[in-house]
Amino acid sequence: MLTSSSVASHIVRGVVGAGLLSIALLYSSSLGWWAAIPAVGALLCFRGCPMCWTAGLIESVLDRKAKKSCDGSCGEG
Numbered sequence: 001m002l003t004s005s006s007v008a009s010h011i012v013r014g015v016v017g018a019g020l021l022s023i024a025l026l027y028s029s030s031l032g033w034w035a036a037i038p039a040v041g042a043l044l045c046f047r048g049c050p051m052c053w054t055a056g057l058i059e060s061v062l063d064r065k066a067k068k069s070c071d072g073s074c075g076e077g
Contacts, residue, residue, distance in 0.1 A: 010060050014053050017045030 020042035028035040046053040 007057070007060050007064060010053075010057050013045045013047075014057070017042045017050075017053065020045060021050075 020038040024035045024037075024039035024042060043049070047056065
């Protein structure tokens, strides 16, 4: 559910989300309520909380490994 199409895109979303979260936390005293804008952007990039992003990264990596190890008969019963 939280899996991205690729691990690289998932990591890019995490880096952007971490940057936005850092901006929101570092400048919250000077920006006031305007700091909520990068905080919401971070939540959108993470697709929830940072733990949700981490769980999605693990799912993406495991999904990628499963697809690589499959010889074409994995989905057949």
